Amino acid sequence: xxxxxxxxxxxxxxxxxxxxxxxxxxxxxxxxxxxxxxxxxxxxxxxxxxxxxxxxxxxxxxxxxxxxxxxxxxxxxxxxxxxxxxxxxxxxxxxxxxxxxxxxxxxxxxxxxxxxxxxxxxxxxxxxxxxxxxxxxxxxxxxxxxxxxxxxxxxxxxxxxxxxxxxxxxxxxxxxxxxxxxxxxxxxxxxxxxxxxxxxxxxxxxxxxxxxxxxxxxxxxxxxxxxxxxxxxxxxxxxxxxxxxxxxxxxxxxxxxxxxxxxxxxxxxxxxxxxxxxxxxxxxxxxxxxxxxxxxxxxxxxxxxxxxxxxxxxxxxxxxxxxxxxxxxxxxxxxxxxxxxxxxxxxxxxxxxxxxxxxxxxxxx
Amino acid sequence: xxxxxxxxxxxxxxxxxxxxxxxxxxxxxxxxxxxxxxxxxxxxxxxxxxxxxxxxxxxxxxxxxxxxxxxxxxxxxxxxxxxxxxxxxxxxxxxxxxxxxxxxxxxxxxxxxxxxxxxxxxxxxxxxxxxxxxxxxxxxxxxxxxxxxxxxxxxxxxxxxxxxxxxxxxxxxxxxxxxxxxxxxxxxxxxxxxxxxxxxxxxxxxxxxxxxxxxxxxxxxxxxxxxxxxxxxxxxxxxxxxxxxxxxxxxxxxxxxxxxxxxxxxxxxxxxxxxxxxxxxxxxxxxx
Amino acid sequence: xxxxxxxxxxxxxxxxxxxxxxxxxxxxxxxxxxxxxxxxxxxxxxxxxxxxxxxxxxxxxxxxxxxxxxxxxxxxxxxxxxxxxxxxxxxxxxxxxxxxxxxxxxxxxxxxxxxxxxxxxxxxxxxxxxxxxxxxxxxxxxxxxxxxxxxxxxxxxxxxxxxxxxxxxxxxxxxxxxxxxxxxxxxxxxxxxxxxxxxxxxxxxxxxxxxxxxxxxxxxxxxxxxxxxxxxxxxxxxxxxxxxxxxxxxxxxxxxxxxxxxxxxxxxxxx
Numbered sequence: 008x009x010x011x012x013x014x015x016x017x018x019x020x021x022x023x024x025x026x027x028x029x030x031x032x033x034x035x036x037x038x039x040x041x042x043x044x045x046x047x048x049x050x051x052x053x054x055x056x057x058x059x060x061x062x063x064x065x066x067x068x069x070x071x072x073x074x075x076x077x078x079x080x081x082x083x084x085x086x087x088x089x090x091x092x093x094x095x096x097x098x099x100x101x102x103x104x105x106x107x108x109x110x111x112x113x114x115x116x117x118x119x120x121x122x123x124x125x126x127x128x129x130x131x132x133x134x135x136x137x138x139x140x141x142x143x144x145x146x147x148x149x150x151x152x153x154x155x156x157x158x159x160x161x162x163x164x165x166x167x168x169x170x171x172x173x174x175x176x177x178x179x180x181x182x183x184x185x186x187x188x189x190x191x192x193x194x195x196x197x198x199x200x201x202x203x204x205x206x207x208x209x210x211x212x213x214x215x216x217x218x219x220x221x222x223x224x225x226x227x228x229x230x231x232x233x234x235x236x237x238x239x240x241x242x243x244x245x246x247x248x249x250x251x252x253x254x255x256x257x258x259x260x261x262x263x264x265x266x267x268x269x270x271x272x273x274x275x276x277x278x279x280x281x282x283x284x285x286x287x288x289x290x291x292x293x294x295x296x297x298x299x300x301x302x303x304x305x306x307x308x309x310x311x312x313x314x315x316x317x318x319x320x321x322x323x324x325x326x327x328x329x330x331x332x333x334x335x336x337x338x339x340x341x342x343x344x345x346x347x348x349x350x351x352x353x354x355x356x357x358x359x360x361x362x363x364x365x366x367x368x369x370x371x372x
Numbered sequence: 373x374x375x376x377x378x379x380x381x382x383x384x385x386x387x388x389x390x391x392x393x394x395x396x397x398x399x400x401x402x403x404x405x406x407x408x409x410x411x412x413x414x415x416x417x418x419x420x421x422x423x424x425x426x427x428x429x430x431x432x433x434x435x436x437x438x439x440x441x442x443x444x445x446x447x448x449x450x451x452x453x454x455x456x457x458x459x460x461x462x463x464x465x466x467x468x469x470x471x472x473x474x475x476x477x478x479x480x481x482x483x484x485x486x487x488x489x490x491x492x493x494x495x496x497x498x499x500x501x502x503x504x505x506x507x508x509x510x511x512x513x514x515x516x517x518x519x520x521x522x523x524x525x526x527x528x529x530x531x532x533x534x535x536x537x538x539x540x541x542x543x544x545x546x547x548x549x550x551x552x553x554x555x556x557x558x559x560x561x562x563x564x565x566x567x568x569x570x571x572x573x574x575x576x577x578x579x580x581x582x583x584x585x586x587x588x589x590x591x592x593x594x595x596x597x598x599x600x601x602x603x604x605x606x607x608x609x610x611x612x613x614x615x616x617x618x619x620x621x622x623x624x625x626x627x628x629x630x631x632x633x634x635x636x637x638x639x640x641x642x643x644x645x646x647x648x649x650x651x652x653x654x655x656x657x658x659x660x
Numbered sequence: 661x662x663x664x665x666x667x668x669x670x671x672x673x674x675x676x677x678x679x680x681x682x683x684x685x686x687x688x689x690x691x692x693x694x695x696x697x698x699x700x701x702x703x704x705x706x707x708x709x710x711x712x713x714x715x716x717x718x719x720x721x722x723x724x725x726x727x728x729x730x731x732x733x734x735x736x737x738x739x740x741x742x743x744x745x746x747x748x749x750x751x752x753x754x755x756x757x758x759x760x761x762x763x764x765x766x767x768x769x770x771x772x773x774x775x776x777x778x779x780x781x782x783x784x785x786x787x788x789x790x791x792x793x794x795x796x797x798x799x800x801x802x803x804x805x806x807x808x809x810x811x812x813x814x815x816x817x818x819x820x821x822x823x824x825x826x827x828x829x830x831x832x833x834x835x836x837x838x839x840x841x842x843x844x845x846x847x848x849x850x851x852x853x854x855x856x857x858x859x860x861x862x863x864x865x866x867x868x869x870x871x872x873x874x875x876x877x878x879x880x881x882x883x884x885x886x887x888x889x890x891x892x893x894x895x896x897x898x899x900x901x902x903x904x905x906x907x908x909x910x911x912x913x914x915x916x917x918x919x920x921x922x923x924x925x926x927x928x929x930x931x
Contacts, residue, residue: 084636114580
């Protein structure tokens, strides 16, 4: 047993001491390593795969011969666990010598930001937080869409449909919680009869709450939940005798898992345009593409920054890349246009879509 | 080196958790899945105490201990009525309730958005800012937990606990108020988990409810099963293996495309083999 | 707790010893009296309006056919069962029932027919279990292996368990398990000992060892109640006998006389 433990410790120690091997030949291009800490196994693995597809799309679109650096990816699995982030981030920085790290959710970035600042590395995460959030760190960028803007589009949809009442069933989880708060505020402003029912991830029985809402005279229902709660609540709405025509559903991606039910008004949000999403689904054979666009944007902007710095004879340091992105202020990205604010928040175009006539249509003002 | 220090801090925190859980499950035979709840309360006491109330780290530890002890005392009274599977189920319920409160009591916990900017421990004018200093402090507490475990294990209290895990009726016949013993060890274990939670919050500087779900309680249970029930060294070795094994596998040199999945498979297979050859855990002194 | 390291001062005697029955004190009074005691299980009376006395400082053979209520009576007197009706007087205190948690207070110790040991605990820990400090806080401070060292070593020696002291109870042979259970009651500073079939299934040499232990207790003036089917052992060890039949008292008195009793011979000995 002791030997076994000893060898475990030795492997760990060796692993930590093993310096990065320089693979680049003298005449070859220098390597820029872009890391991504993603949930690649576990219940959120499909989100990790979506992010990877976005990263590959960004590099695949480039004419390699015109690039001045050789861009390589390093992936690590975190199973969406916060606790593992500092160690993995350190491993990527110290062992793999990455130049920038992408990750899903701003919670992860909160943990890694102090490390990234200390080690001078760029980090990037996607979220749906608000742009007035304070800066996470000097080299941190958070990309997201304003939940308020999404709420505005939804209100517009309800208005267009001339609804006089709506009962909202919303899952209490980061993104959706924020959206629900705005919905609450805006529904009260337009003065229609409404109520907000919230539920936690893992809840399975909505029958009593639905019956209560019906007894209060609500005839229109809006479901805001992640799968599988989303599908369960929709099924139970059907069982409660609510027709699909009176159900609105909110979904985060355009994969099969969020395809609209017959006659139901499914609203969706993604960081990329409809065409972007379709192309990535076809080329990389994946279904859930939530996050692909954000990671596509991440890799694209890092490459753009490095290439630009090279042309100006500057090294692709964290400082250089960060300054480049900040100076851009506004640039073309998967959603059409992205805006960078002084705190490192990158705001996507507010794209909200409605499933109509077997396809997705953007809700435009 | 920084990577190893990070791992060592996590190892220390999980060792504390495993030791406190092994007191309850290994020594007391009380299969509790509520440990993540007390871990979370300890972490939130530090997060809220340091960011909103302006308290020092060590004061927030005491705050966490008090909150956990009161909650555990009340819940322990209820749990003491149950045994075996029922105990596990009711304690899992507590874990879910606490998670739900952390998730929904937004005015205090900020709900799913979590709390950030949690500071580092301070003694006088010295701040444990560097990871190395923080690791030192974590290790001091881990050793203290270890010694406390051994102390209880050798005491008459520990002996009565170990007896009641097998035959509560006989222990009662011998004149011991077994419900009180169950209650005391539950409170103690909860308070100690809270201390581990405080270190976690300060280490990671940002917490949200996702780190304190029921599955975390099950992970802690796995640590002591692999290391061995009713064993202090088993708790520590279990934590070492479950924290470091997946990390070691990051360096095996698997192709990037499938590395994560292969790592999980190897990790699972190694745990499986360990349980086949050592069903009592590596240093286990008790079978359920 | 009082040190009792000298309680086992008895001479080792040759096989087939007969206890030297000269109890030193309080001879004649009753340490436990049972009045009109009844206990039913699903309508069947295991103990039926029983009135019986247990004289102090005697070794009492509690005999009767299977199902006569012996173990039920001992279970009631050791707080494992509560009676339906009746009165129990222990050390002049009248009670309707005895709680198991009060056994220490009444200085009562017992063994079990099915040998209840803490299987995954060492011999030492099994022996020390009954003598741990009752107060929770005090018990955290107490490390019994030090506090009870003398007594522990003596009991280990008497029960021949010294070489097995670090083994778990589950690793012991049947005979050693019986000795461990007896050792556990010896660790207790009791005045009244109940032995529920202590000789069943034992090899002759271990039977002799158990006899010696019981004699040792007897010489200290302890009250001992033995449930046993082997009449020769009853005759050898006991100076008083209580015979139960269908939960009622059939006979009581000196073994030789009781065993000559016609009713006893017919109903129990089948003669």
